[in-house]
Amino acid sequence: QHSFVKAVSEIHVTVDDPGKWEAATVYPPAGNIKKGDSVKLQHKHMGKVKMYYTLDGSMPGENATLYNPSTYQPELNQPIVINQDTCIKVVVKGFGKYDSDMAEYRYQIK
Template sequence: KLSSEINDDDKIHYTTDGSPPTMDSPMYNWIASRWWSSRESEVDSINHPIEITKDTTIKAKVIGPGRRDSNVVTFTYKVKEDPTERSKISSRQGGTVEFGSNEALIEIPPGALTNSD
């Protein structure tokens, strides 16, 4: 799970090609669902699983108005050759995954994504 507890206006931008995230990079936000719950189609376009089908490096950072961007955090995922099913990072918050599932829940420790003045 990628999250920011700093400000509702802060957005988490990420890349899957190893390049540094920018404002133009895709956005991943749980907090957006709080304000857009009546516009489900828009929430789904933001709060969606990041599908991983090959070795992937995800880089993410918090970008918020009127403050410096957070540091970039990097996650590297290795996929077995010839996987029988695709793996994905779940967009749901918390929970458990059954043994043998093709789903992964990832939790970022508090403070890993920070946005300082």
């Protein structure tokens, strides 16, 4: 994962457990959905993390689809269009904490 920093005034080095990033959430909530509707992935630290997801049932990793490619251009965050029963699996990755647990959201066409 590439990154850059600027205006760093302090660096803390610690052996404390940093914990994990919180799991991503979705909107609308998982469940029934109309064919062609879309789902947005969300995270309270959207500008600090990357969300990788799959739609084929596989475990998401860094080779999975990246939902939020830019922290400076939120318009690049394209909602996921649901055209069939779908299971979205998503993992949150970022600096300073361990990867989140995998979250799984199932949508059924009504």
